[in-house]
Amino acid sequence: AQSVTQPDIHITVSEGASLELRCNYSYGATPYLFWYVQSPGQGLQLLLKYFSGDTLVQGIKGFEAEFKRSQSSFNLRKPSVHWSDAAEYFCAVMDSSYKLIFGSGTRLLVRP
Amino acid sequence: DAGVTQSPTHLIKTRGQHVTLRCSPISGHKSVSWYQQVLGQGPQFIFQYYEKEERGRGNFPDRFSARQFPNYSSELNVNALLLGDSALYLCASSLGGGRHNEQFFGPGTRLTVL
Numbered sequence: 001a002q003s004v005t006q007p008d009i010h011i012t013v014s015e016g017a018s019l020e021l022r023c024n025y026s027y028g029a030t031p032y033l034f035w036y037v038q039s040p041g042q043g044l045q046l047l048l049k050y051f052s053g054d055t056l057v058q059g060i061k062g063f064e065a066e067f068k069r070s071q072s073s074f075n076l077r078k079p080s081v082h083w084s085d086a087a088e089y090f091c092a093v094m095d096s097s098y099k100l101i102f103g104s105g106t107r108l109l110v111r112p
Numbered sequence: 113d114a115g116v117t118q119s120p121t122h123l124i125k126t127r128g129q130h131v132t133l134r135c136s137p138i139s140g141h142k143s144v145s146w147y148q149q150v151l152g153q154g155p156q157f158i159f160q161y162y163e164k165e166e167r168g169r170g171n172f173p174d175r176f177s178a179r180q181f182p183n184y185s186s187e188l189n190v191n192a193l194l195l196g197d198s199a200l201y202l203c204a205s206s207l208g209g210g211r212h213n214e215q216f217f218g219p220g221t222r223l224t225v226l
Contacts, residue, residue: 004154032211043116043202043217044155051212090154094211097168099145100204102154 002027002095006103013081014111021076021106023091032094033074035065038105039087047089050074061085086110114139116205116218124224125193133188133221137205143167144186145215146178149200161186162208190223198225 005024013019025031032051036044048059055067065076074091088107092100117136125131137144143162147155157170161180175191184205190197200220206213 036217041219043219044204045217046214049214092154097160098211098213099157099160099168099170100147100155100215101157104152104154 002093002101004091004093004101004103006089006091006106008106009104010107010109012109012111015083016080019076019078019081019085019108021089021091021108023074023076023103024072025074025091025093026072027093027095029096031067031074033065033067034092034094034100035059035063035074035076036090036092036102037061037087038090044090047076081108081110083110083112116203116216118201118203118218118221120221121219122222122224124226126226127193127195129193129225131190131193131223133190133201133203133223135186135188135203135205135218137184137186137203138216141205141207141216142184143206143208143213144180144184145204145206146186146188147202147204148172149202149220150196151199155202158188193225195225198223 003026034049035047050067088105091103119134145160146158149155159178160168164180178188180186202220203218204215206215
C-alpha cells in the first residue's frame with residue numbers, strides 16, 4: 001500500500017539557518033509528489049510538486065525539494081529560514097486513483 | 113480571484129447528530145475532494161467527485177456521504193456523529209480529475225463533537 005513517512009514530528013531551527021525536512025514514500029509506480037504548508041487555522045498551500053523530469057524542483061517562498069528514487073525520498077530544503085516559515089509541513093504522494101496520501105506532518109519552529 | 117470556500121467555519125454538534133458541510137470550488141474547477149484532518153495528523157482522503165460522479169472513496173464508514181451539484185459545489189454529510197469525528201474537514205478543488213491537476217485547498221471546517 002502507498003504511504004508517506006515524515007520521521008521528524010518537530011524541528012527547531014534558528015532564523016537564517018538552513019532547513020531540511022525529510023519525506024520517504026512507498027509507491028510502486030512513478031510517484032507524483034507534493035509538499036504542502038499549513039499555518040495555524042488555515043488550509044493547505046502547495047509549495048511544490050514533482051511529476052517527472054528534473055529531480056530538483058523549485059517551489060514558492062524559496063523552497064526546493066529533491067526527488068531521489070533510489071532512496072524513495074523527497075526532502076524539502078530552504079537555504080535560509082524566515083520567522084514566517086514557522087508552520088506545519090506535509091509531504092504527500094498522489095496514488096493511481098488521484099487521491100493524495102499525506103504524511104503525518106513536521107512542525108517547524110523558528111528561533112529568533 | 114476567489115479560492116475554495118467552505119462553510120461553516122466552525123461547528124459544534126453532539127453525539128448522534130447529523131452534520132452537513134459545504135464547499136464551493138474555484139470557478140471552472142470540476143473536481144472536488146474531501147479530506148479529514150484529525151488533530152496532530154495529516155489529512156485523510158474521504159471522497160472525490162468529478163463532473164458530479166463519485167470517483168473515489170476512502171476508508172470511511174457509510175455514515176459519511178457526499179454529493180456534487182450541477183454548479184460543481186459539494187456537500188459532505190456525516191450521520192450519527194461520534195466523538196472521533198471531531199476534526200478539520202478540508203475541501204480541495206481541481207480543474208479535472210487527473211494526476212496532473214493541482215488540488216487547491218479551502219480553509220476547512222472545524223467540527224467539534226461533544
